[in-house]
Amino acid sequence: MDITEYIKLVFTDYTLRTITLGTAVLGSVTGMLGSFAVLRKQSLLGDAISHAALPGIAIAFLITGAKDSNVLLLGALVSGLIGTFWIRGIISKTHLKSDTALGLILSLFFGFGMLLLTFIQKQPNANQAGLDKYLFGQAATLVESDVWLMALITSICLVVLLLFWKEFKILLFDADYTKTLGFNTKFIDILITSFIVLAIVLGLQTVGVVLMSAMLLAPAAAARQWTNSLGVMVFLAAVFGAFSGVFGTAISASQNNLSTGPVIVIVAGVFVFISFIFSPSRGLLFKQIRFIKNRRDLQLHKTLSFMYHIAETHENISHPHAIKILNNFQGYTKGTLQKLVRKNYVKLHGSMWSLTEEGFNTASNLYNQQTENNE
């Protein structure tokens, strides 16, 4: 199947269109809210919440006996919120640290959820099959109403984000200051956390409990590398998330036996990888290049200062010296010498070099002031 054919199929085939739209919307909403989770150092909260949502799904099923995905998601939301606030209770009221609290709630809720799920499976009720799709997610089960629900919640998120933008932003970067300004920090905090929980619960059906945390983190972590502005970061994260969804769906649709969730996560991982390496200001590649450049620069300075100390001993600073005497010197290479010549600090005459007036002046001030041209 080639690309144009696939794109045509996306617009004509009902299932494919629903799934592509669903994962794209999901990716963008998790990316948006994930930015806040990452910046608030609550990255693993997503993992804990998604696991903690499982007993809620099971209990909602036990109570209603129906497999209506909206009711189940409501159960997941309630149980996710309980998990979140219990984690907060543990951290603030006992001396257990946040990682312990997260791990505890994650594993205990999930285990309890498993107990309930296996209990349900043994029930003489034919309706229970398919609950375990929430474990690993099944994008194929998305229907149009699910996508509408996602779109609705995404737009609510967007409105709330825009309404409380400055509150979220200030709480993110300076919580104490926010308090002194008279904002109700607890309310803002609960609001943003609830929306994060909501986004996670939305994704359970598509990517599942286990992989949900990556959906939350990966787009945000990738976006973080390209900008230092919160607004741009949230926007980029939403874009990355949406593209992960679209590409992931495309890849998994074009192959047999590939579930959508893991592929989306891997695509998001590729985004992160690329961002880590190629981002211009923070990326590892450019960091390494800058590092090498700086080292060259220092060596150039060293060579120049060495020449300066030799030239100093002569009355005429342009007195020629043999290149050979530089040979044992660490910072010396043919390249650095050429660079000095290009900068007009040094003149070459055959196998001799001499310092120019300009080079002499630069060298004498080398460690006294910052030179403008950092090359």
Add this chain to the structure above:
Amino acid sequence: MSNAQIEIQLIASLVAIACAIPGTFLVLRKMAMISDAISHSILPGIVIGFFITQDLNSPLLILLAAITGIITVVLVEYIQKTGLVKEDTAIGLVFPILFSIGVILIAKNANDVHLDVDAVLLGELAFAPFDRLLIAGMDVGPKSLWVIGSILLITIGLLFAFFKELKISTFDAGLAASLGFSPAVIHYGLMTVSSVTTVGAFDAVGAILVVALMIAPAATAYLLTTNLKRMLVYAICFGVFSAISGYWLAHGLDASIAGSITTMLGLIFLMVYLFAPNKGIIAVLYREKQQRTEVSLLTFLLHLRNHNEEEERHVNHLNEHINWQKVRSKTVLELALKNNMIVIENNIVSLTKKGKDFTSQAIDYIITNEDSKIEHMKDDFFLFRG
């Protein structure tokens, strides 16, 4: 009790002990989430190992999976070291990606692999006794019993051999390094033990229960004691107790054993979280209330000391002057009276000699701000606490 039932409980208890030991140190070192990451990211290791050996209990598979666990730790640390993202984000990125790779590997080879993700994640303890280990045709017990038993023996051996090194590097990494114990060796040693334990336990009880068995008993024990040895013993006891009671719960409900054990762990944690002396939530809330009242009392006494005017010291005016609610001022007033710090004549409150002594010492405390002092002071002066 049938033979299989005893074997299941034995395996569960051994897993609980084997997990509680590294778990205690992980909790103390604030690395609890690493165990979660390891438990997920060993999946590709298990899958690749399974392709090679076709046996879930082969030592090679355990080795490969353990190596994947270490790779996870190294990757997390590398990403963290680049400074591009924080540690928790690094953990949250690495393990889902590795896990996804594992899931995809399984899915792509679904036809010729008898391995599914549910089994790895959730385990099925009930089947453990059916996989027997045969040595020279002799049936010597379930395979997983031997696997987890040997892992437990190694863990216990390492624990006794390196107890003081572990202890010192856990509580004071700087001191440990200056005394010549390499923190890196101890760190990776602990990580190796955790990975091996996770791998050894997963096929009996599943990856999630491993996490629960590592973190929950240790966290519960940590609420009850601050002594490392005692914490280890408590954690082991909680683990074994929930393993056995969880088995019977599962038996009664006809549900997953791993899930029931985790539920028991959760119940124990909830009980301790609520009722632990000193660190339980009820004790903490009570203490907070007590401290609030005592601080109010102090403020009140200082107010009295600073004001000689009668209108400032009138009982009915306290509410306005110190800005308290009625109930609050009543409790504080009663406490002060009970402790003989004030006398009330014609609704005018004044300090007694004891009250004056107390306030002058309190001012001392406020100026020097030494935390230990205020508790001594309270012991000296208070007959009744807030």
